[in-house]
Amino acid sequence: MILSDQQILAEMERGTIVIEPYERSCLGTNSYDVHLGRYLATYRDAVLDARKHNKIDVFEIPAEGFVLQPGILYLGVTEEYTETHAHVPFLEGKSSVGRLGIDIHATAGKGDIGFCNTWTLEISVSMPVRIYHGMPVGQLIYFTVEGEVENLYNSKPNAKYNQRTVKPVESMMWKNEF
Secondary structure, three states, X not given: OEOOHHHHHHHHHHOOEXXXXXXXXXXXXXXXXXXXXXXXXXXOOXXXXXXXXXXXXXXXXXXXXXXXXXXXXXXXXXXXXXXXXOOEEEEEEOHHHHOOOEEOOOOOOEOOOOOEEOOEEEEEEOOOEEEOOOOEEEEEEEEOOOOOOOOOHHHOOOOOOOOOOOOOOOOOHHHOOO
């Protein structure tokens, strides 16, 4: 089941959902709107290697915006820091963003219980489009879980994205053994 606006507020009151900064106007019927943070990043190399640490260049979105180009993977970040201690968070792009030809995630739309951080966005576009820091880009939806959880994300020794940040984080696939 998906949490309603009233259930999201109740869970925030309990401390099982944290959203910072929080604006009441961003709470929808069953979701919370998140915004594009101040930073974007691109990979340095034209060919990425899943077994190697692929470095990124981080830059600040200027006040006049930044034009995203097709064929480039941009890493963005949400303005909002979130914590989810009892529900499964899903991040979906806003329909208005999709109608501009912007995808905000390639595959990583689901968070884990215990995830406490900003969300790195895997942004691609179908045509050139100017984006701005602070623009609404997605919606967080919270699902209930049946049963007890043994491995919270923020307590797993092999969790790769636990360090709190306001900047996009590159893939840590290289830390896996394969």
